[in-house]
Amino acid sequence: MPALFAHLQPLLRCAALGLACLAAGCAGLPARGPQAPELAIPVSAQTELGRIVAPFNAKPDGLSAVRPLPQASFALDARLELIRRAQASLDMQSFQLAKDKTGLLILRELRDAARRGVRVRLLLDDFYTGGLDRLLLALAAEPKAEVRLFNPFVNGREHTATRWLDFFTDFKRLNHRMHNKLFIADGAIAIAGGRNLADEYFLRSEGANFIDFELLMAGPVVPQSARIFDGYWNSDVVYPLQRIVRAADPSEKLAAEFELATSEQHAPWPDAPLENDILSEPPLREQLARGELRWMRAEAQALADSPKKALGTRPPGMETLAHRWYTTMAAAKSQVLVVSPYFIPGDEGMERISAARARGLRVTIITNSLADSDEPLVNVNYNRFRVALLKEGVELFEVSTQQLKRNTQIRSLLRQARGRLHAKLALVDREWVLLGSMNLDPRSERLNTEFGVRVHSFELTQALLYAYLLDDIEGVYRVVLKPDGQSVQWVGTGDEDNEVLDDEPDSSLLTRLQLLLFSWFVPTDQL
Incomplete structure (x- = not known):
């Protein structure tokens, strides 16, 4: 009994704090009051950094x-x-x-x-x-x-x-x-x-x-x-x-x-x-x-959601960042490669992917495996779309720590730590790069505010393809359909064996069942 009570003490303290808060009446947000807008200080040649970038601000090409x-x-x-x-x-x-x-x-x-x-x-x-x-x-x-x-x-x-x-x-x-x-x-x-x-x-x-x-x-x-x-x-x-x-x-x-x-x-x-x-x-x-930096010159545009998105409203005529990203990807002529740690396409996303495939576009998606996601509930919801994605002809890859560590350079960087994907990128036609904070999931699209940059640059695209080995992907599992066409399996990359797995890599059956149970209580639009 004493041991059990010791485990219950933190919960009892939390309950007491909660009751005290409710009894006292929780305070609301204070009034903001009038506040003069405060603006960014423009770049100036009076600063060292301003002098270094002055040539780019002076050129009339807008790049x-x-x-x-x-x-x-x-x-x-x-x-x-x-x-x-x-x-x-x-x-x-x-x-x-x-x-x-x-x-x-x-x-x-x-x-x-x-x-x-x-x-x-x-x-x-x-x-x-x-x-x-x-x-x-x-x-x-x-x-x-x-x-x-x-x-x-x-x-x-x-x-x-x-x-x-x-x-x-x-x-x-x-x-x-x-x-x-x-x-x-x-x-x-x-x-x-x-x-x-x-x-x-x-x-x-x-x-x-x-x-x-x-x-x-x-x-x-x-x-x-x-x-x-x-x-x-x-x-x-x-x-x-x-x-x-x-x-x-x-x-x-x-x-x-x-x-x-x-x-x-x-x-x-x-x-x-x-x-x-x-x-x-x-x-x-x-x-x-x-006093000199080596740059790539490119057309670039900074974009973001309105902060008022946090009020659950959208100003008239203000498009979300997600809508702008999807519009750019919809204009692709040959291929779209998406890197997103948290990926839940939803029904609307599946419609966009189906339309892209119908036009002959190559679609590649790289995301986290279940074992290496820091948001496993997101992964469980993404799992519901895997078979449909593969049937559409999407190339699907999942990042795995065990696979990553087969790469000598990455292994030395990660040491004993796990390696997880967090980059948010889309490469369109090897000409456009979309980057920033936005994941391809309902939370980024509808609930959170996001910031991103759209860059038109073949040079930048090539650099990213090289840096992340995106033309010859290693350190990931390729997800493919089983012969029955109704379930998936994982094929290792980056080694001679290329092992084939019929179950989620590096995760136990108990973990998968627990996550499936929890996923019933968390709506997909909150992930």
Whole structure:
């Protein structure tokens, strides 16, 4: 009995907290009050980064400059180097900033930039900010820094259990999240893609790491991105941190806690990246030191959902990012290759795929296997469409840690950690690249807000095909129909044996049954 009671204690505490909250009456969102719009600081030749990108802003052809960041160490190096070199402004928007080595390091570098006189604007979705309030308050106390929260939680912020209680008592509002990822330095150089600000997105986790993608950008696409950032920063669903969080302790105590939490002991500087990345490009810090960057010139357009999507409404004439992506893919002439960690086509998606196949388009889809998905309920719902996809003639691949580790380079990067797909990409006709934060699932399409970039570039497409071996895919399972045409099997790639499996790779029957049971209670449109 004592042991059983010990296990029940956390549940009893959660119940007590919940009852106390209900008894006291949960607070609602505070009034925002009138607030003057705050806009991005335009790129200027008075800053080092502004001078470096000046040639791209001056050319009348309207083309932007882009550079792929497929490798995590180079992507983190680029972000940190830009923070350290910024002289005017840093605008950062993210779905998640974790309280780990990477997240704490980012906070420290932003604080140091603010103390140098750089205006820092940090916009976070509020879903993953549990345990961060005091650190964020310390950052926001810097005269040149401000932190704002998208669609914030109001009640029980410091405890996971009470946050969940708040979530379900205000489900209609809090179910909408800002999934965008965007970083802009001095209005000159931007980074967009799928990476959150946490260890696992930069191969720094001992548990599981993500294979992801980002794009470094300069030229006209950067002010486009800045206008989108401003639209979110000034929107009705974004609140200054201090309107939501109150700290009883003096600012000096918060600053001391911040100093300790973000010290070198807890937030070490990452190992230096290799001499060159997989595309034979040196790290950004070396190129910036020389004052010249090697870019691909391309037509690029930044696009995003309206922040008002979080209110469950869509402004008249405002298309969702998902609709724009599907329109681009529908215009394909020969082939569409989709990389999405979470993939649920739904009935509408199956209709689009069927129409594409009827026109003779080659359709390839790469997603996570069940065992290597961090959202297995999504995978269970995707499974319902596998046979139909294969019958349409879709080429279907699933990423697997065991398969990935047969590649020597990837094995050395992942070490003992699991490897999961997190990149969100679509390659259309080897001419167009669609990238950003959007997954091809109902949640991205209907509930969350997303940011993306559409690039017209054969050169960029070829670089991605090479970097991710998309013309000769290894480290994945090819999913095919069994001879009966009613079920699937998995064929290994990248080795001599090419093993064939009749059951979900690396997952137990019990796991599959549990997930199937849970999937009955979670509507597909919430995934």
